[in-house]
Amino acid sequence: DQQVKQNSPSLSVQEGRISILNCDYTNSMFDYFLWYKKYPAEGPTFLISISSIKDKNEDGRFTVFLNKSAKHLSLHIVPSQPGDSAVYFCAAANAGNMLTFGGGTRLMVKP
């Protein structure tokens, strides 16, 4: 049973527009959430994180929103750039446990 799910395997967005990637989780004990970005033939790289005591965290063009009641988090990229084309993984953890990753969403930003 997947505790972290990314229900959209792919997303296509026009350059300059907003990209919204979604992630749902089932374990209410998760208290720390992260997004990783992965280019082909490379390892994932950390993008942004959020603690459960917050509902928003911003870093430049990237913002992560957390809705604890809905057990949902989202990553907003504004404006989207062709270099953002990659696979994005969300991950969640709670104290004393390892990260649990979602299945990933492939983002394609069209010029």
Place this chain on the structure above:
Amino acid sequence: DAGITQSPRHKVTETGTPVTLRCHQTENHRYMYWYRQDPGHGLRLIHYSYGVKDTDKGEVSDGYSVSRSKTEDFLLTLESATSSQTSVYFCAISDGFQDEQYFGPGTRLTVT
């Protein structure tokens, strides 16, 4: 970039043969991890280490063993490779238990 290397980067092997993948770090991080990445499953934890000679199982540990005799090296061994172990394997490191993890470039393993 964190100093993590994986070797080999690509390997093709036959069913039933033992295979060892190596992860080497130059960051002196305490925690090291082995993941596999498969379509639709994201990254799944195989084993992890929290110090020299200290290891524990992850979500998908069956058929895999690990060893860590030095801080900088973490080995993943497939005792007898099977086709279901065809995957891309990533090593990761972190300083603390729930800190940001830094990933290596991956090893693509094909078991024929």
